[in-house]
Amino acid sequence: MVSNIIISQKEDCSPFEDVRAIKGEEAILSTHQDYCIDESKLAGGYADWLFFPKNERDIISIVNKMKEDKTPITISGARTGIVGSAVPTCGGAILSFDDMKQVKGISYDKDTQKYFVRIQPGLTLEELADILKYKRFSQEHNLDEEDWVQAFKKVERGHIFPVDPTEMTAAVGGSIAANASGGRSFKYGAMRPWVKHLRVVIESGEVLDIERGQYIAVNSKFIIKTSEKDIEIDIPTYKMPEAKNAAGLYAKPDMDLVDLFIGSEGILGIITEVDLWLIEKPEVLTNALFFKTEEDAINFVKKLRSIENLDIEYIEFFDKNAFNLLRSRRKTNPELANIDTIPEDTTTAIFFEIPFSDDTFEEIFVTLDEIATESNTSVDSGWSALDDNERDKFRKIRHAVPEIVNSIISKRKATYPNLHKLGTDMSVTDNHLQDIMTFYHQTLKETTLEYVIWGHIGDNHVHVNILPKNMEELDLGKQLYKEFAKKAVEYGGSVSAEHGIGKIKHEYLEIMYGEEGVEQMRSVKRKLDPEGLFNRDNVFSFTG
Amino acid sequence: MKIVVLVKQVPEADKVAVDPETGTLIREGITSILNPYCEYALDEAVKLKNTHPEENIEIITISMGPPQTKMALLRCLELGADKAYLLSDRKFAGSDVWATSTALKEGVVNLEPEFDLILAGKQAIDGDTAQVPAEIAEQLGVPQITYGVKVQIVDKKVEVKREIETGYQIVSARMPALVTMSKGSNIRRIPSMKEVLNARKKPLEVLTADDIGIDENKVGLKASPTQVARIFAPPEKVGGEIIDGSDHIVAAKNLLEFLIVNNYIKE
Ligand SMILES: Cc1cc2nc3c(=O)[nH]c(=O)nc-3n(C[C@H](O)[C@H](O)[C@H](O)COP(=O)(O)OP(=O)(O)OC[C@H]3O[C@@H](n4cnc5c(N)ncnc54)[C@H](O)[C@@H]3O)c2cc1C
Ligand SMILES: Cc1cc2nc3c(=O)[nH]c(=O)nc-3n(C[C@H](O)[C@H](O)[C@H](O)COP(=O)(O)OP(=O)(O)OC[C@H]3O[C@@H](n4cnc5c(N)ncnc54)[C@H](O)[C@@H]3O)c2cc1C
Numbered sequence: 001m002v003s004n005i006i007i008s009q010k011e012d013c014s015p016f017e018d019v020r021a022i023k024g025e026e027a028i029l030s031t032h033q034d035y036c037i038d039e040s041k042l043a044g045g046y047a048d049w050l051f052f053p054k055n056e057r058d059i060i061s062i063v064n065k066m067k068e069d070k071t072p073i074t075i076s077g078a079r080t081g082i083v084g085s086a087v088p089t090c091g092g093a094i095l096s097f098d099d100m101k102q103v104k105g106i107s108y109d110k111d112t113q114k115y116f117v118r119i120q121p122g123l124t125l126e127e128l129a130d131i132l133k134y135k136r137f138s139q140e141h142n143l144d145e146e147d148w149v150q151a152f153k154k155v156e157r158g159h160i161f162p163v164d165p166t167e168m169t170a171a172v173g174g175s176i177a178a179n180a181s182g183g184r185s186f187k188y189g190a191m192r193p194w195v196k197h198l199r200v201v202i203e204s205g206e207v208l209d210i211e212r213g214q215y216i217a218v219n220s221k222f223i224i225k226t227s228e229k230d231i232e233i234d235i236p237t238y239k240m241p242e243a244k245n246a247a248g249l250y251a252k253p254d255m256d257l258v259d260l261f262i263g264s265e266g267i268l269g270i271i272t273e274v275d276l277w278l279i280e281k282p283e284v285l286t287n288a289l290f291f292k293t294e295e296d297a298i299n300f301v302k303k304l305r306s307i308e309n310l311d312i313e314y315i316e317f318f319d320k321n322a323f324n325l326l327r328s329r330r331k332t333n334p335e336l337a338n339i340d341t342i343p344e345d346t347t348t349a350i351f352f353e354i355p356f357s358d359d360t361f362e363e364i365f366v367t368l369d370e371i372a373t374e375s376n377t378s379v380d381s382g383w384s385a386l387d388d389n390e391r392d393k394f395r396k397i398r399h400a401v402p403e404i405v406n407s408i409i410s411k412r413k414a415t416y417p418n419l420h421k422l423g424t425d426m427s428v429t430d431n432h433l434q435d436i437m438t439f440y441h442q443t444l445k446e447t448t449l450e451y452v453i454w455g456h457i458g459d460n461h462v463h464v465n466i467l468p469k470n471m472e473e474l475d476l477g478k479q480l481y482k483e484f485a486k487k488a489v490e491y492g493g494s495v496s497a498e499h500g501i502g503k504i505k506h507e508y509l510e511i512m513y514g515e516e517g518v519e520q521m522r523s524v525k526r527k528l529d530p531e532g533l534f535n536r537d538n539v540f541s542f543t544g
Numbered sequence: 545m546k547i548v549v550l551v552k553q554v555p556e557a558d559k560v561a562v563d564p565e566t567g568t569l570i571r572e573g574i575t576s577i578l579n580p581y582c583e584y585a586l587d588e589a590v591k592l593k594n595t596h597p598e599e600n601i602e603i604i605t606i607s608m609g610p611p612q613t614k615m616a617l618l619r620c621l622e623l624g625a626d627k628a629y630l631l632s633d634r635k636f637a638g639s640d641v642w643a644t645s646t647a648l649k650e651g652v653v654n655l656e657p658e659f660d661l662i663l664a665g666k667q668a669i670d671g672d673t674a675q676v677p678a679e680i681a682e683q684l685g686v687p688q689i690t691y692g693v694k695v696q697i698v699d700k701k702v703e704v705k706r707e708i709e710t711g712y713q714i715v716s717a718r719m720p721a722l723v724t725m726s727k728g729s730n731i732r733r734i735p736s737m738k739e740v741l742n743a744r745k746k747p748l749e750v751l752t753a754d755d756i757g758i759d760e761n762k763v764g765l766k767a768s769p770t771q772v773a774r775i776f777a778p779p780e781k782v783g784g785e786i787i788d789g790s791d792h793i794v795a796a797k798n799l800l801e802f803l804i805v806n807n808y809i810k811e
Binding site: 285287288337338340341358361362365368379380381382383384385386387388389390393394 | 556575576577615618619622731732733734735736737738739740741744
């Protein structure tokens with residue numbers, strides 16, 4: 001029965017001494033320093049404990065003991081996050097998911113006619129992709145009596161998990177906590193809709209077993225009954241942007257409880273088990289088209305996404321500066337050899353993927369030919385690929401841009417060790433795509449700053465990368481970043497469409513939801529975790 | 545004019561690994577690609593077709609391999625081949641260089657007897673023997689030019705710029721002839737959407753040994769005089785020595801000493 005009341009489960013826990021752990025700040029810093037930092041390179045992480053639980057029972061034991069000792073816990077996935085959300089700046093304990101990579105099973109939901117996998121959250125997206133690709137399931141993986149393993153293996157095209165953040169070494173748990181997304185989120189959304197079921201250990205050391213669809217808010221409230229008390233949670237009242245968004249807690253009056261935990265950056269509890277929906281691998285045609293002007297490219301994008309039956313998988317964008325970066329390296333990087341085959345007057349590229357079958361192929365071609373011509377380009381000068389090897393060439397070219405940016409910055413770091421690139425992560429609503437692009441270019445062109453723009457244009461979510469040449473330029477870039485955030489919010493968007501807020505973007509969250517909105521999030525945290533046991537200083541600062 | 549391009553599907557080289565215990569290839573996760581040198585050969589054929597409209601060139605690709613080789617042939621059709629034949633039959637299994645050459649030669653003779661030029665890769669990146677094209681030329685009794693980087697048609701002859709140790713050599717031969725291609729100026733091109741679409745409409749035929757009338761005693765394991773006794777991964781290279789370069793004069797001295805001590809140069 002659907003309800004807004006959930007009763008937490010009291011489960012057994014392991015003896016604390018049996019949990020694999022490293023004790024002592026010195027020991028951790030000397031041999032496991034990388035657990036104190038993530039890809040944000042945010043400094044200042046340290047810890048007294050580093051735990052490697054193997055299962056939920058170990059986690060409950062850690063939570064009970066740390067609560068008793070008043071020691072805060074920072075939850076650690078694969079630490080590929082770039083907002084410092086897994087960096088233990090408050091010290092205490094790190095709880096690593098390295099030893100929780102088990103695949104528990106696979107099953108099939110007859111109502112939705114879809115397969116789902118049950119896994120521990122430490123499994124990485126890459127590992128999950130391989131397990132699905134090679135169908136590494138045996139009889140023990142049947143979650144119920146019926147032999148779905150056998151049936152799953154018989155599906156010739158195979159299955160995939162469709163959400164594709166660029167960094168596939170990210171763990172599933174971290175990706176759920178961050179509500180990560182990728183190019184394909186244009187069609188499939190972020191992690192959120194693919195989470196069918198979660199188990200979460202909360203501060204009381206008890207477990208919430210949350211099946212999507214079972215716990216729905218009533219009058220903007222959830223009630224969580226633990227063995228000690230009833231916790232009443234008021235859902236924040238701010239209105240979330242109608243654009244891709246990974247900033248702050250999910251909040252809607254009639255929301256599902258599972259959505260409160262997805263994207264919460266681990267501030268409300270520890271995810272210990274996950275069920276994820278799968279889809280049959282679609283047959284797709286991957287394409288790149290090249291344009292003389294950015295306006296043409298944006299027009300093409302608008303047309304492409306307006307034709308619903310094309311069912312586009314993703315649409316990615318490279319601006320003139322990004323393109324020039326690729327051109328500058330084409331002689332030294334063999335993977336960029338094909339750049340030479342592109343018409344000379346190209347300034348902008350759009351990469352996109354379309355599902356097809358033998359019956360629809362011709363029709364798709366005709367449609368694309370038409371809108372390409374309307375956008376002053378031609379399908380004859382573009383690229384297409386049908387198989388995975390060929391697709392890989394596209395992927396390498398797309399990934400080359402951020403790699404070149406990073407290599408330029410690391411050279412400049414030799415002179416200015418504290419220099420770093422500034423990468424925006426903002427989205428806007430569909431109708432403001434051209435507006436925000438114009439704003440980015442105009443604002444940046446008034447300065448001397450070097451920049452490139454690329455990213456998920458299908459979702460109106462491009463990454464502006466500013467490459468400062470010195471510390472003054474870095475400061476200037478930071479000011480612009482704030483301007484961009486304000487503008488994105490003005491255009492109905494998010495200050496963080498995919499990377500989250502973590503410990504380094506608090507001020508932007510406030511631009512988006514105001515002080516009041518942040519305060520409402522804080523009060524959800526206080527209700528569920530009054531002492532600040534989990535992930536202090538993520539999303540907003542912890543005030544004891 | 546008819547140009548036959550011989551193409552082989554190979555595992556992607558940098559991903560191939562040998563199981564040290566069983567000595568067999570680890571196949572899981574290895575994707576197959578069109579052998580890069582075959583792709584360059586095909587590209588060269590397409591260039592000839594584009595630069596010699598008066599010759600009315602038709603490009604025919606032929607491969608011998610398991611059924612999934614169709615993917616490599618589809619790629620050839622995308623890149624500009626006009627038609628493709630796949631010789632696929634259990635009777636071909638276990639063929640060594642000799643038997644492979646025999647099968648391909650029979651294929652050419654039966655399917656495209658009027659050929660003017662055969663282009664092949666200089667070697668396959670898996671077998672790496674670089675012998676198949678040479679043996680086909682011998683069996684057909686046509687001239688062969690190896691390690692080409694550029695092919696031209698001049699006065700009904702084929703003129704090839706070929707790599708040699710000290711530079712390049714230009715050689716010409718009467719046609720029909722066989723040329724093997726190195727990389728040259730070719731790249732592994734990404735086709736256009738139109739090419740991808742058109743490829744699916746071009747003829748791709750899968751043929752058995754019987755279809756082309758090959759005597760089954762001439763191909764396959766039984767007809768293969770050589771056998772692979774063992775395959776193994778070469779021992780991993782040990783890391784080299786790194787000379788500290790913070791002072792370039794000291795570094796140069798150390799490097800000189802290293803070269804002398806190890807007999808790379810004489811004092
Ligand atoms: C090169 C590069 C490219 C990237 N591209 C993308 C992209 O395209 N899209 C995108 O969305 N992100 C991207 N990211 C950011 C990052 O990869 C994602 O945010 C990723 O999902 C984080 O997963 P993780 O396992 O590394 O999590 P971590 O960084 O370890 O943690 C992220 C957060 O999740 C929490 N957490 C981890 N496990 C749990 C758990 N079991 N229960 C509760 N909380 C938990 C952590 O405490 C932390 O708050 C990129 C990063 C890099 C370095
Ligand atoms: C792992 C491994 C195991 C093997 N096992 C056996 C075995 O058990 N028994 C055995 O007898 N032999 C075996 N061989 C040899 C195998 O038969 C040769 O790979 C084959 O004869 C082709 O030779 P090559 O790959 O050296 O081609 P090369 O001579 O290097 O290829 C040069 C060019 O010839 C053409 N060409 C070559 N092969 C074909 C083809 N099939 N179709 C169309 N064109 C082609 C292409 O244009 C190619 O670029 C094995 C090889 C390998 C790599």
